[in-house]
Amino acid sequence: MKSVRFSTFGGPEVLEIADVPDPHPGPGEIRISVRAAGVNASDWKKRQGLMDQELPQTMGHEAAGVVDELGEGVTEVAIGDRVYGFAASGGAQAELTVLFCYEKIPHSLSFAEAAALPAAAETAARALDQLGVDSGATVLVNGASGSVGGAAVQLAVARGARVIGTGSPATHDFLRSLGAEPVAYGPGMSDRVRALAPDGVDLALDIAGSGVLPELIQLAGGPEHVITVADFAGAQQYGVRFSRGDGGHALYVLSQLGELIEAGKFTLPVGQTFPLTEVAEAHRVGESGRVRGKLVLLPG
Incomplete structure (x- = not known):
């Protein structure tokens, strides 16, 4: 599958779309075909070498998409469900990713709108x-x-x-x-x-x-x-x-968002979307602060 990756620290130009092995879910996890993945300030801090030091690194902690594989013991969602949540291994900006914390997407939200939620809300x-x-x-x-x-x-x-x-x-x-x-x-x-x-x-x-x-x-x-x-x-x-x-995390917040969203009490605007192949430009836009609202990558 295709995934955002970098093998050296530096500017947006070090980002590449690489072929990496397909991930598979463990117990309690699910795999999704990613339709949207959020971009956060932590992404460019990682790319600059200001956080994790291992190389190479894949990117992204939040995504929305369609369930295509279930881990052992998963009963609350099914193949084909629209879900969003947190990636298990920091590889959400990819064609496939494994989620360890997830919820069904509220009916009123698009994939891009759902992918914008987890990190900011948590x-x-x-x-x-x-x-x-x-x-x-x-x-x-x-x-x-x-x-x-x-x-x-x-x-x-x-x-x-x-x-x-x-x-x-x-x-x-x-x-x-x-x-x-x-x-x-x-x-x-x-x-x-x-x-x-x-x-x-x-x-x-x-x-x-x-x-x-x-x-x-x-x-x-x-x-x-x-x-x-x-x-x-x-x-x-x-x-x-x-x-x-x-x-300590506040992952429980995902279970609260659906009710708040459907009641009109919670919204997070998407500022701009980019194809996965334009991840470097998404970083440039994000670092410049030119866009208000969440930046989101669309793999497919």
Whole structure:
């Protein structure tokens, strides 16, 4: 089968479409014919050698497609079902992949829309869990208009929280549609947040990694009330928790998304799609930040 792979670290030009052996599912796993696979910032960090160091590497952690092989003990889905979820071996950007965590695709979603969901929703749910976001809390989401930020806003609202979200003025109508009260980022952000919440906020989640952790700490009343998913150096400097998957996952969120989506309470826009063969261009677009919404590869 064809799969995205790189054998040396570097720019998008090191990505290739390689022939690799077909994968097969183990117990509890399924194999899908991939119709769409999400592209994430972790992909270009891996390609640059900033994360895993082994070579060669295949790419992708989330995909949507049609079940074509079942592992031992799988009874909840059948051959031919439309499903989405997390790849078992980081090889989702391929013609075939094995999923270890999966759900049926909600009827209203396309394959591309479904493939955009898992990583963003899991990251958001994990960070909200670590913060302890619950009904009645006032939460500030810094960087609310991106995929992870948008997921965090909607999942927090679904928990009964009040959400204030930062974004550029051009995103404010979008943020309102997700259930957030928008404020512009940049100089004076703290004053704008206090205009909505004079006593500050209960909790703050940094998605953007834009160097505002000191402001978030002040607004939330201490570093213990702040989590970042994007600013590792700042977290170390200011004593803020950095949320990462090796500290525990929130894979359960996939089982919640279907009901929220069908009720009109959760959406993540697809920004742009690319054929699998144009994965290098998808990386260039993603790194440039030119497109709002999730980038998705379409293998077939």
